[in-house]
Amino acid sequence: MADFLGDNLDCIRGERRVLSGLNFQISDGEILVLTGKNGTGKSTLLRLMSGLLRPQGGELSWDGESIAEDPSAHNDRMTYVGHAEAVKPAMSVLENVEFWRSVRTKPDKTAMDALAAVGIAHLANIPARYLSAGQKRRVALTRALTSGAKLWLLDEPTTALDVDASTAFGATIQAHRQAGGMAVISTHTDLGLSDVRHLNLSPS
Amino acid sequence: MNGVLAIMSRELRLAVRQSSDSMMVIAFFVIAVVLFPFGVGPEPQMLARIGPGVIWVAALLAAMLSMERMFQADYEDGSLELLALTPVPLELTVLAKVLSHWLTTGLPLIIVSPLLAIMMNIPPEGWGILILSLALGTPTLSLIGAVGAGLILGARRGGVLLSLLVLPLFIPILIFGVGSVDMVLNGLETKAHMLLLGGIFLGSLALTPWATAAAVREAVA
Numbered sequence: 173m174a175d176f177l178g179d180n181l182d183c184i185r186g187e188r189r190v191l192s193g194l195n196f197q198i199s200d201g202e203i204l205v206l207t208g209k210n211g212t213g214k215s216t217l218l219r220l221m222s223g224l225l226r227p228q229g230g231e232l233s234w235d236g237e238s239i240a241e242d243p244s245a246h247n248d249r250m251t252y253v254g255h256a257e258a259v260k261p262a263m264s265v266l267e268n269v270e271f272w273r274s275v276r277t278k279p280d281k282t283a284m285d286a287l288a289a290v291g292i293a294h295l296a297n298i299p300a301r302y303l304s305a306g307q308k309r310r311v312a313l314t315r316a317l318t319s320g321a322k323l324w325l326l327d328e329p330t331t332a333l334d335v336d337a338s339t340a341f342g343a344t345i346q347a348h349r350q351a352g353g354m355a356v357i358s359t360h361t362d363l364g365l366s367d368v369r370h371l372n373l374s375p376s
Numbered sequence: 377m378n379g380v381l382a383i384m385s386r387e388l389r390l391a392v393r394q395s396s397d398s399m400m401v402i403a404f405f406v407i408a409v410v411l412f413p414f415g416v417g418p419e420p421q422m423l424a425r426i427g428p429g430v431i432w433v434a435a436l437l438a439a440m441l442s443m444e445r446m447f448q449a450d451y452e453d454g455s456l457e458l459l460a461l462t463p464v465p466l467e468l469t470v471l472a473k474v475l476s477h478w479l480t481t482g483l484p485l486i487i488v489s490p491l492l493a494i495m496m497n498i499p500p501e502g503w504g505i506l507i508l509s510l511a512l513g514t515p516t517l518s519l520i521g522a523v524g525a526g527l528i529l530g531a532r533r534g535g536v537l538l539s540l541l542v543l544p545l546f547i548p549i550l551i552f553g554v555g556s557v558d559m560v561l562n563g564l565e566t567k568a569h570m571l572l573l574g575g576i577f578l579g580s581l582a583l584t585p586w587a588t589a590a591a592v593r594e595a596v597a
Contacts, residue, residue, distance in 0.1 A: 247463045275459075
């Protein structure tokens with residue numbers, strides 16, 4: 173049983189207070205959906221959770237231990253899918269997926285399985301430069317599928333995806349939680365997830 | 377360890393697929409050296425006298441050209457923040473990138489340098505030490521350049537800023553690199569120069585990965 177906890181988080185970006193006194197808690201098999209208007213700090217919170225940003229106040233902890241204590245252990249249990257696709261145009265789709273899988277210590281799905289899961293297995297051998305925006309997004313999502321990480325941090329994961337692909341990805345998240353994983357998702361679209369917790373970041 | 381190898385092979389694969397970048401560095405190196413006989417006149421003694429210095433300065437500037445790109449592409453497409461979040465320590469990731477940078481720019485410079493030594497009329501007894509001093513010096517250029525390349529991420533006109541940051545730091549390498557060739561050509565012992573170049577290399581190897589990783593962390597925050 174693992175617990176991921178944020179306690180009284182403050183974050184200031186460019187002299188503007190984005191988050192103040194924010195708390196969250198998430199355990200095995202739970203999904204936390206971040207909602208709120210544009211610019212209310214959803215992405216900032218996800219970057220804090222990933223460890224890319226450090227909070228100015230408060231603490232993030234995993235099973236009672238601060239994530240800043242051992243960043244590499246945190247990187248090991250977490251995968252982050254942000255706005256940037258990080259797809260190299262000069263490599264094939266499969267090479268892109270294989271690379272991000274190979275830097276993980278306990279990878280999960282094989283690259284081909286992950287590509288099949290997001291519906292682009294037939295594109296595996298073409299250079300990534302020929303992909304559309306939605307197809308690049310699907311490649312980015314395979315990073316979560318192959319990571320073997322317990323905690324998925326997904327920042328607007330379904331931008332540029334068609335409706336079918338969004339629903340399919342919702343089902344993938346559902347399967348991940350049933351296997352005991354956890355996910356924090358910021359999204360404006362309905363992924364068809366049931367029984368999720370919401371965290372509204374808009375000032376009331 | 378597998379992760380580090382994976383990063384190395386990715387870097388080399390990208391470098392091979394975009395080999396025009398490396399070719400451009402080599403072409404710049406050759407052209408820069410070729411300009412000197414036109415500028416100072418073709419007297420063989422004069423060329424032999426300035427040859428080692430010219431080759432070293434041209435190698436240094438050629439290496440500079442490619443340094444800006446060391447992290448830039450990964451920074452722009454979002455790969456760099458993900459690399460910072462992999463279980464592989466960022467210091468090792470940085471070292472893997474520096475090593476592949478050297479293999480794709482420093483090493484080719486060393487390979488073409490004997491050709492330029494012939495052209496600059498450097499006597500054959502100086503060729504060996506020229507190659508050796510470049511082999512000891514160019515990895516240090518890549519290591520120190522990486523710190524600068526990390527610091528300029530997100531800055532406008534980064535390439536110019538990078539030159540201002542790191543070129544002054546290259547002066548000791550230049551002095552001892554050129555000095556070693558001159559010593560051999562004058563029939564003197566070069567051990568001290570080699571030891572100093574080696575020492576600078578080892579010192580950079582120990583310190584710069586930490587500095588570069590810190591700069592990259594700051595850039596992706």
